[in-house]
Amino acid sequence: MNIQRNAGAADLERVAGAFRAGEHVYAREGSPLYANLARAGADDPAIVELAGHGMAGAPPVHLFTSVHFMLLGGLDDPLARFFPTLTENPAPPEDAYPGFRRFCLRHYDELKHLLQTRSVQMTYPDRCRNLVPPLSLVADLAGEPLNLIEIGCSAGVLLVFDRYAYELRGDGERIGPADAPFVLQGRVVGGPALRIPQIGRRTGIDLNLIDPRSGEDRRWMLATCFPELLGQQARLAQAMDIVAETDIRWLEGDALLHLPQALAETPDPVCVYHSACLMYWPAGARAALRQQFIEASRARTIYRVGIEPSERLDSVMRGAADGEARDAALPSGEVSVTRYRDGRVDMQVVAESSVTSGTVTWPT
Numbered sequence: 020m021n022i023q024r025n026a027g028a029a030d031l032e033r034v035a036g037a038f039r040a041g042e043h044v045y046a047r048e049g050s051p052l053y054a055n056l057a058r059a060g061a062d063d064p065a066i067v068e069l070a071g072h073g074m075a076g077a078p079p080v081h082l083f084t085s086v087h088f089m090l091l092g093g094l095d096d097p098l099a100r101f102f103p104t105l106t107e108n109p110a111p112p113e114d115a116y117p118g119f120r121r122f123c124l125r126h127y128d129e130l131k132h133l134l135q136t137r138s139v140q141m142t143y144p145d146r147c148r149n150l151v152p153p154l155s156l157v158a159d160l161a162g163e164p165l166n167l168i169e170i171g172c173s174a175g176v177l178l179v180f181d182r183y184a185y186e187l188r189g190d191g192e193r194i195g196p197a198d199a200p201f202v203l204q205g206r207v208v209g210g211p212a213l214r215i216p217q218i219g220r221r222t223g224i225d226l227n228l229i230d231p232r233s234g235e236d237r238r239w240m241l242a243t244c245f246p247e248l249l250g251q252q253a254r255l256a257q258a259m260d261i262v263a264e265t266d267i268r269w270l271e272g273d274a275l276l277h278l279p280q281a282l283a284e285t286p287d288p289v290c291v292y293h294s295a296c297l298m299y300w301p302a303g304a305r306a307a308l309r310q311q312f313i314e315a316s317r318a319r320t321i322y323r324v325g326i327e328p329s330e331r332l333d334s335v336m337r338g339a340a341d342g343e344a345r346d347a348a349l350p351s352g353e354v355s356v357t358r359y360r361d362g363r364v365d366m367q368v369v370a371e372s373s374v375t376s377g378t379v380t381w382p383t
């Protein structure tokens with residue numbers, strides 16, 4: 020499965036629509052700068068055309084990330100004064116568009132090259148707040164050390180979730196190593212006793228691997244952070260430092276090609292997980308993945324954790340895109356735990372989650 024690029028003129032109206040929807044999404048996610056750029060960009064054919072060279076499904080943020088990447092590289096341009104990652108006192112985001120447009124047209128070829136060669140693989144360690152509850156449960160059921168395989172691992176920061184500290188119950192109790200670089204706070208309601216399981220092997224599969232030791236790859240990942248979210252960007256940098264020094268087996272390419280072999284080479288107990296990844300897959304690919312789990316479980320037990328937006332919650336997401344105000348604590352996804360054994364799908368636990376606030380609510 021290849022990442023789809025926008026094909027050209029026929030897609031431009033769809034790209035403009037993504038800018039319009041992006042205005043509300045970025046405002047909600049905490050980026051007034053990107054919200055302003057998306058609003059003005061929607062009616063600017065030159066910017067829509069440029070963004071159309073990027074990944075289908077992510078046109079505005081792909082272009083904004085590419086601009087951010089060039090500025091983080093030290094390019095001397097007045098546009099930098101609108102980016103909180105580049106200046107202590109950023110200029111008002113409402114004034115940013117003319118400078119953004121001029122930057123895009125002046126650097127058209129470099130930006131087009133970035134759009135055609137790099138993917139938006141947004142990831143941040145804060146997402147591990149949603150991973151700790153299901154992995155606590157899986158470790159209780161499957162035993163330890165738990166061997167992990169992540170589908171769509173991006174920079175691998177979810178594969179080292181056990182190296183961060185957490186306060187997730189709202190009672191001040193902290194779990195995680197004493198030397199953790201940061202503490203992630205969230206709100207987990209119900210579910211299993213939370214703990215950091217002992218981890219065995221770690222395998223990361225991604226269409227495009229990110230090398231946390233490469234300056235360019237690191238800068239690209241930092242550029243995917245919204246420029247207002249300085250804490251998130253700082254934690255991502257620290258997390259990539261940990262990934263760089265951790266023994267992880269990396270497999271590049273479509274997970275559907277790699278998973279059967281990766282599972283065969285991973286001892287029990289094993290847990291495969293995916294977060295913000297299958298949401299981009301067509302239904303046929305998701306069904307093929309399910310079948311792979313079923314086949315691989317004929318002689319063993321395999322646990323699977325999914326942290327993805329669900330169809331049931333899709334209407335909430337659409338409401339946000341249409342401009343409806345939405346509380347960050349409202350559910351935006353689901354956490355599922357599935358056990359495959361003897362070719363049967365034996366168990367499913369589904370909790371609601373909000374990626375933004377780190378809230379996970381388990382069924383009572």
Ligand SMILES: C[S@@+](CC[C@H](N)C(=O)[O-])C[C@H]1O[C@@H](n2cnc3c(N)ncnc32)[C@H](O)[C@@H]1O
Nearest residue numbers: 140141142143171173225226273274294295296
């Ligand atoms: C939005 S990122 C999420 C990264 C991480 N799982 C997280 O939650 O922070 C989605 C990742 O899935 C990867 N991906 C998408 N489809 C894939 C496939 N078929 N096989 C492997 N990786 C895939 C993308 O390259 C990207 O790095």
